[in-house]
Amino acid sequence: MGGMISQCNSANKYRRLDPELEKKMVEAIKLRASSRRNSFKSINSIILRFPQYKEGLKTIKSVFEQYDEDSNGTIDRGELKKCLQKLRPHLTDKDIDDLYHSCDIDGHEGIQFTEFVVLLCLTYLLGKPATTTNNTSMLGLPQLETTFETIVEAFLFLDNNCDGKVNKKDMIRALNDASPWEKSPGYITMKRFKEMDWHKNGRVSFKEFLFTFINWVGFDDDDEREIIASPGRKC
Numbered sequence: 001m002g003g004m005i006s007q008c009n010s011a012n013k014y015r016r017l018d019p020e021l022e023k024k025m026v027e028a029i030k031l032r033a034s035s036r037r038n039s040f041k042s043i044n045s046i047i048l049r050f051p052q053y054k055e056g057l058k059t060i061k062s063v064f065e066q067y068d069e070d071s072n073g074t075i076d077r078g079e080l081k082k083c084l085q086k087l088r089p090h091l092t093d094k095d096i097d098d099l100y101h102s103c104d105i106d107g108h109e110g111i112q113f114t115e116f117v118v119l120l121c122l123t124y125l126l127g128k129p130a131t132t133t134n135n136t137s138m139l140g141l142p143q144l145e146t147t148f149e150t151i152v153e154a155f156l157f158l159d160n161n162c163d164g165k166v167n168k169k170d171m172i173r174a175l176n177d178a179s180p181w182e183k184s185p186g187y188i189t190m191k192r193f194k195e196m197d198w199h200k201n202g203r204v205s206f207k208e209f210l211f212t213f214i215n216w217v218g219f220d221d222d223d224e225r226e227i228i229a230s231p232g233r234k235c
Helices: 002-007 019-035 042-048 052-066 079-086 094-104 113-125 142-158 168-177 187-196 208-216
Strands: none
Touching: 019 094, 019 113, 019 142, 019 208, 042 142, 052 079, 052 113, 052 142, 052 208, 079 094, 079 113, 094 113, 113 142, 113 208, 142 168, 142 208, 168 187, 187 208
């Protein structure tokens, strides 16, 4: 999984969302930021959730395998359309095509598993946010939706000013000011920011964050990476 991310971590292989879809994504992030309190108080509180994230990835893996009808390790456009028409029937064909093209980061005309995780989370985010008065499962998979919601919260923990993008100041403030007893060395903070900032424009979108965050979490037990560490201490 990590290999795919590092292999595709270049501007010419990173595809932007359609501007209109990107606008919807930013507005959805802002709406969530304004409608609920963030349960994360420090970077360690996010890291402690990694086992739950991995369980969520296993659920997504089963969905991926269900719609990978020819079992070739990728989901083509037709298979993806069947999947999203069932999980998110409100999406237009244009939305589906744009998500397909923007998440197929290696350009091999097929959605691999990590790309599918990102695509499904973006798709979920485009839906209406869950409320306390509506307990209907939007994807029909409550565990999966819980995973996506906590990933959104992790992004919002870093997006200090809640504008839908993470910049360097947001990152430094989140990793240090939010939890001064868990300060991260500056070079570690900048390294993690650079891993997310694929376009090298100083602003990280939710999609960029997603690809990098999945790489940090890993899928198998030996995949998990140390993302933040204080001197002499493992998180």
